[in-house]
Amino acid sequence: MSNVVRMSALYAPTLKEDPAEADVTSHRVLLRSGMIRKTAAGVYSFLPLGWRSLRKIEQIVREEMDAIGSQEMLMPAMQPAELWLESGRWDVYGPELMRLKDRHGRDFCLGPTHEELITSLVRHDVRSYRELPLSLYQIQVKFRDEIRPRFGLLRGREFIMKDAYSFHASQESLQETYEAMSRAYARICERLGLDFRPVEADSGQIGGKVTTEFMALADEGEAALVYCEDCDFAANAEAASTVVPRHPAVTVARPMEKVHTPDIHTIAELADFVGISAHDTVKTMAGVVDDPASPDHGRLAFFLVPGDRELNPIKAGLAVAGVRLLDEAEFATFDIPKGSLGPVNTKPGTIVVAENALRDEVSWGVGANEDGYHFLHAMPGRDFEVGRWADLVVAQAGDGCPVCGTPLLGARGIEVSQVFQLGTKYSESMGATFTAEDGSEKPFLMGCYGVGVSRSLAAVIEQRADEMGVAWPVTVAPLEVAVIPLAVDGEVADTAENLAIRLAEAGIETVIDDRDERAGVKFADADLIGWPYQVVVGKRGVAEGIAEVKDRASGERTSVALTEVTEHVAALVASARAALAPKTAHPAG
Ligand code: ATP
Ligand code: MG
Numbered sequence: 001m002s003n004v005v006r007m008s009a010l011y012a013p014t015l016k017e018d019p020a021e022a023d024v025t026s027h028r029v030l031l032r033s034g035m036i037r038k039t040a041a042g043v044y045s046f047l048p049l050g051w052r053s054l055r056k057i058e059q060i061v062r063e064e065m066d067a068i069g070s071q072e073m074l075m076p077a078m079q080p081a082e083l084w085l086e087s088g089r090w091d092v093y094g095p096e097l098m099r100l101k102d103r104h105g106r107d108f109c110l111g112p113t114h115e116e117l118i119t120s121l122v123r124h125d126v127r128s129y130r131e132l133p134l135s136l137y138q139i140q141v142k143f144r145d146e147i148r149p150r151f152g153l154l155r156g157r158e159f160i161m162k163d164a165y166s167f168h169a170s171q172e173s174l175q176e177t178y179e180a181m182s183r184a185y186a187r188i189c190e191r192l193g194l195d196f197r198p199v200e201a202d203s204g205q206i207g208g209k210v211t212t213e214f215m216a217l218a219d220e221g222e223a224a225l226v227y228c229e230d231c232d233f234a235a236n237a238e239a240a241s242t243v244v245p246r247h248p249a250v251t252v253a254r255p256m257e258k259v260h261t262p263d264i265h266t267i268a269e270l271a272d273f274v275g276i277s278a279h280d281t282v283k284t285m286a287g288v289v290d291d292p293a294s295p296d297h298g299r300l301a302f303f304l305v306p307g308d309r310e311l312n313p314i315k316a317g318l319a320v321a322g323v324r325l326l327d328e329a330e331f332a333t334f335d336i337p338k339g340s341l342g343p344v345n346t347k348p349g350t351i352v353v354a355e356n357a358l359r360d361e362v363s364w365g366v367g368a369n370e371d372g373y374h375f376l377h378a379m380p381g382r383d384f385e386v387g388r389w390a391d392l393v394v395a396q397a398g399d400g401c402p403v404c405g406t407p408l409l410g411a412r413g414i415e416v417s418q419v420f421q422l423g424t425k426y427s428e429s430m431g432a433t434f435t436a437e438d439g440s441e442k443p444f445l446m447g448c449y450g451v452g453v454s455r456s457l458a459a460v461i462e463q464r465a466d467e468m469g470v471a472w473p474v475t476v477a478p479l480e481v482a483v484i485p486l487a488v489d490g491e492v493a494d495t496a497e498n499l500a501i502r503l504a505e506a507g508i509e510t511v512i513d514d515r516d517e518r519a520g521v522k523f524a525d526a527d528l529i530g531w532p533y534q535v536v537v538g539k540r541g542v543a544e545g546i547a548e549v550k551d552r553a554s555g556e557r558t559s560v561a562l563t564e565v566t567e568h569v570a571a572l573v574a575s576a577r578a579a580l581a582p583k584t585a586h587p588a589g
Helices: 025-032 048-067 081-087 115-125 171-191 267-274 313-319 328-334 425-429 453-464 490-505 519-529 539-544 562-579
Strands: 036-040 043-046 078-080 098-101 107-110 134-143 158-168 196-200 211-217 223-227 234-236 257-260 282-289 300-306 323-325 351-355 364-367 373-378 388-390 409-423 433-435 441-443 445-452 481-485 510-512 533-537 546-551 557-561
Touching: 025 036, 025 453, 043 048, 048 134, 048 158, 048 171, 048 453, 078 081, 081 107, 081 115, 081 425, 115 158, 115 425, 115 445, 158 171, 158 453, 171 196, 171 211, 171 409, 171 445, 196 223, 196 409, 211 223, 211 453, 267 373, 282 328, 282 364, 300 313, 313 323, 313 388, 409 425, 409 453, 425 445, 445 453, 481 490, 481 519, 490 510, 490 533, 490 539, 490 562, 533 539, 533 562, 539 546, 546 562, 557 562
Parallel strands: 196 234, 300 351, 351 388, 481 510, 481 533
Antiparallel strands: 036 043, 078 107, 098 107, 134 158, 158 445, 196 211, 211 409, 223 234, 223 409, 257 373, 282 300, 282 323, 364 373, 409 445, 433 441, 533 546, 546 557
């Protein structure tokens, strides 16, 4: 018996209309094609078709992990609070951590990630440098109580991740595994047919961490990226430190001038009022040092950036440790005016931080710290002091490449995976040590590596969807070929059954649409679900000894002799599979 899937028996409830709740393309397609159903916000069931595709992605991930010597295991989703208290994350993880109590009142969480758990295992069982390096992974459901679960599988509260962890005696060894993982992640993206780009996620300047994100390029992606066409540089705009271009309009010093600017609260209004462009204004954002451990605790911090740029809160936090940006509702508490903040006449103790790119500007148009007033031609060093110069703005397209200076291009992306060198963060806090070659006790060096398995499924759809549904890469399609008979009995049905069996026997994943439905319904569902190849068997074709083979991606239809359908389709599937073979070098060569 062949394992042909029958549409008549398949639990694949397709929808004719777009569901109102679908907020993004992949969400719409997943719901309409009957691949997933929502159970609660950010919580989904995978129906048979969705589960098939998901399992295919898991299998690709598994093969690539096994190929670099990572070992599969499975840890519990439920984790005792003690481990998280040891690492210090029970408190810092915040409301995103799903917490629960058992019947004895003991605290647990549902794992959003497994650094604590794996560290607690390895610290007991691995004693010597001789047992290192060690690389372990699991494919498992993760829980994060996201503040805004949305976009279907792209940002769920329960989702499937492949997470890997590695343990090392030396930085060189960690680096080696990190690079092997990065190459494996590139191969995974290639096999999924994703148009992707590895990007710096947290550049040296920003956090000193070694990490790369793999971004599937997509217009509706949540992440903004910048990349260089002339060199390899590519980064998450949140993390990038770029060369911010400035073309100062003012080149001569003039006396500072106080101007009355009633009802002016935004940069655009100010620029309009004084007749300059937003580019030539400087805007001031306020923060307060909230960290009781900081010597600056309670001080205000003003961040000055070009009027047409956004302050990056991560960079603000690096310039002033422990700072929290204020929203305007809080301004009254600190007795500072809305819409006219500036570096002149600040309250005593205010830390003034200005964006590096403003250094060459002779004078600035700024708020006067007085309702309804601004200063023109305010000069740093003459009219006010800048306490700190720093990289402060969110990078954007058009900024200079930090490596070669070429203007950067912008794109949007979906983070499908990330590799990270953790160093000794967890091994130190959790006392996970091994005996080094010289006999001393040392904390493990660690790396962690995550692939969003369910998010990747949605990312593939984001790149492959059209008005009718999705044109899957064969590697992810729930099944590779659909045989579509245009009658439910007689010669047409028999011929179709026969073809389906022969295709399945040739090792092709095959479904037959044996439902008693009109041709139009069958064709619409076939394109919606997106079977990569469709073999249409009709009365006339059978009489003439031919079937029509449709390529879902190109829409191309070919008449093929019934005797040659199996061979023809097998060749198509084989070449589609080959086209998705990884381009990134494999460890075996
Ligand atoms: P994001 O910045 O998108 O919230 P993250 O950086 O917090 O993600 P990681 O901790 O790096 O996520 O997790 C590894 C991978 O798990 C991510 O690259 C992503 O593909 C996936 N992932 C993370 N959060 C979610 C989620 N809420 N829903 C689905 N997949 C997710
Ligand atoms: Mg990440």
